Amino acid sequence: MKNALIYCRVSTEEQVKEGYSLDAQEKFCAKFAENDDYRIVGVFRDEGKSATTLDRPALQDLLAKCQQDDSVDAVFVQETDRLARNTKDHLTIRAVLQKAGVKLVSVAQPMLDDSPEGNMIDTILASVNQFQSDLNSRKTKKGLQERFDQGWWPGWVPLGYLNVGVGGNADGRKAKKIVKKDPEKWDLIKEAFKLYLTDNYSVQEINDILYKKGLRSKTNKKVPHSVLTTTFKNPFYAGLMKWNGQEKKGNHESMISMAEHYRAVRIMENHNQHACRRRKHTFLLRGFVLCNICGQRFTADKVSGKNKEYYHCSNRDKHSNQGQNIQVKDLEEIIEEQFKTIQFSPAFTARVIEKVKEIFNDKKDKINEQKHALYNKQRAIEIKRDTAEEKLFKSIITDDDFVRIRDKFRIDVQQIQDQVEKLDKQRELDIDTVQEILKLTRNIYETYKTAPFWLKRQYLGLFWDKFMVQDKQIQQAVPTDLILRLQEESKVLIRKDWLRGQDSNL
Numbered sequence: 001m002k003n004a005l006i007y008c009r010v011s012t013e014e015q016v017k018e019g020y021s022l023d024a025q026e027k028f029c030a031k032f033a034e035n036d037d038y039r040i041v042g043v044f045r046d047e048g049k050s051a052t053t054l055d056r057p058a059l060q061d062l063l064a065k066c067q068q069d070d071s072v073d074a075v076f077v078q079e080t081d082r083l084a085r086n087t088k089d090h091l092t093i094r095a096v097l098q099k100a101g102v103k104l105v106s107v108a109q110p111m112l113d114d115s116p117e118g119n120m121i122d123t124i125l126a127s128v129n130q131f132q133s134d135l136n137s138r139k140t141k142k143g144l145q146e147r148f149d150q151g152w153w154p155g156w157v158p159l160g161y162l163n164v165g166v167g168g169n170a171d172g173r174k175a176k177k178i179v180k181k182d183p184e185k186w187d188l189i190k191e192a193f194k195l196y197l198t199d200n201y202s203v204q205e206i207n208d209i210l211y212k213k214g215l216r217s218k219t220n221k222k223v224p225h226s227v228l229t230t231t232f233k234n235p236f237y238a239g240l241m242k243w244n245g246q247e248k249k250g251n252h253e254s255m256i257s258m259a260e261h262y263r264a265v266r267i268m269e270n271h272n273q274h275a276c277r278r279r280k281h282t283f284l285l286r287g288f289v290l291c292n293i294c295g296q297r298f299t300a301d302k303v304s305g306k307n308k309e310y311y312h313c314s315n316r317d318k319h320s321n322q323g324q325n326i327q328v329k330d331l332e333e334i335i336e337e338q339f340k341t342i343q344f345s346p347a348f349t350a351r352v353i354e355k356v357k358e359i360f361n362d363k364k365d366k367i368n369e370q371k372h373a374l375y376n377k378q379r380a381i382e383i384k385r386d387t388a389e390e391k392l393f394k395s396i397i398t399d400d401d402f403v404r405i406r407d408k409f410r411i412d413v414q415q416i417q418d419q420v421e422k423l424d425k426q427r428e429l430d431i432d433t434v435q436e437i438l439k440l441t442r443n444i445y446e447t448y449k450t451a452p453f454w455l456k457r458q459y460l461g462l463f464w465d466k467f468m469v470q471d472k473q474i475q476q477a478v479p480t481d482l483i484l485r486l487q488e489e490s491k492v493l494i495r496k497d498w499l500r501g502q503d504s505n506l
């Protein structure tokens with residue numbers, strides 16, 4: 001008999017969702033493992049922990065056990081997103097398990113195996129899981145964008161203002177939030193501006209004065225220095241909202257004039273002349289590009305004076321730097337072109353599509369089932385409400401009783417409709433995910449080109465180990481082991497002529 005471990009994880013938001021409880025996951029995995037003739041020798045559970053980090057105690061214990069205990073043959077999870085939601089963590093965990101000779105079994109995704117194509121699909125799914133969480137946050141942003149368009153600040157309002165709900169409520173509509181003066185803090189912040197604009201006080205001194213006059217943070221302490229600094233720079237106080245690269249005049253009452261705002265900014269710049277910090281910036285190709293002359297990594301810098309950014313060998317003292325400076329945008333374009341060289345074979349693409357269809361039809365069925373159950377519940381409530389109406393007509397119940405019953409039913413129905421809406425949203429996300437997978441398998445280059453920054457880095461890591469650069473050209477492009485293994489089995493096609501830069505085209 002073989003030995004298996006079970007890993008379950010539930011995030012704080014998932015705890016309320018059906019089928020996601022730790023017990024449900026464990027039961028599901030155990031049943032599957034026993035059917036496969038495994039003996040369960042350990043269960044590891046992480047509760048309310050973030051999905052985005054490897055910093056989960058039970059997962060760490062599980063990986064340690066796999067490495068130390070030769071008798072462990074397999075790890076069972078409900079779905080791979082229990083393990084990790086980003087590709088890098090996912091690959092790390094898989095590598096640890098593989099090295100320890102432990103098989104990973106994902107119960108709800110039966111296609112996962114240790115073949116290169118199993119790996120590939122698995123990795124694509126992990127990438128796309130992350131894509132999903134990104135979409136989620138983008139959908140939230142859409143709501144914020146609407147708020148901004150209507151002239152209201154879409155986040156926490158700065159000191160001296162409050163978000164206040166108006167209207168709605170009684171008839172079930174959500175209250176609209178508008179920005180108003182904070183009666184407690186308005187006068188104090190206004191005075192702070194007055195003092196700062198005299199240019200006779202430091203931020204620190206003003207903070208001390210305000211504290212004595214009673215200004216407190218949310219935790220009832222002195223307002224942090226950095227908050228007050230941001231306050232004096234913030235154009236919001238002059239009525240201007242700057243958000244996500246956009247500018248708009250807000251509906252809120254301004255505290256200072258635009259001229260006063262500019263003056264405050266100038267005063268701050270003068271105070272900070274020596275404390276100018278460099279902007280922190282991650283370059284897309286960090287870690288992927290190496291110098292073909294000395295083998296050192298490329299780094300990137302902004303050239304002072306010019307508005308241009310260059311990648312260059314990090315070892316520029318040791319050898320001539322001729323030709324190793326290359327504009328960020330140029331090198332990124334050349335690398336982008338490299339993605340044209342990789343293509344999945346039609347047979348592999350077909351297999352991926354088939355598997356994806358299977359998984360998502362399964363998910364669709366589950367969602368439809370849940371929706372059906374909700375509709376039944378709603379129907380039952382409606383029948384009860386009809387009965388109550390009849391009783392009202394026959395004067396069996398009083399007006400007050402009827403209103404009470406009706407309101408309760410209304411809330412119940414609202415809750416059901418919220419759940420249906422949630423399911424529809426999930427379904428939408430699933431469709432987005434399918435689209436992304438299909439796009440990737442059909443045209444790697446297009447998918448890479450149009451991906452957001454972080455997903456680009458995922459795809460880079462998925463397909464490429466490194467690029468060797470010399471004379472502003474790629475001298476060698478090295479695909480990842482995974483891609484090379486797929487190539488051996490003709491699951492992926494790499495055009496060899498592209499592997500030596502593009503000299504012939506120039």
Ligand SMILES: [Zn+2]
Pocket residue numbers: 291292293294295296313314315316319
């Ligand atoms: Zn070098």
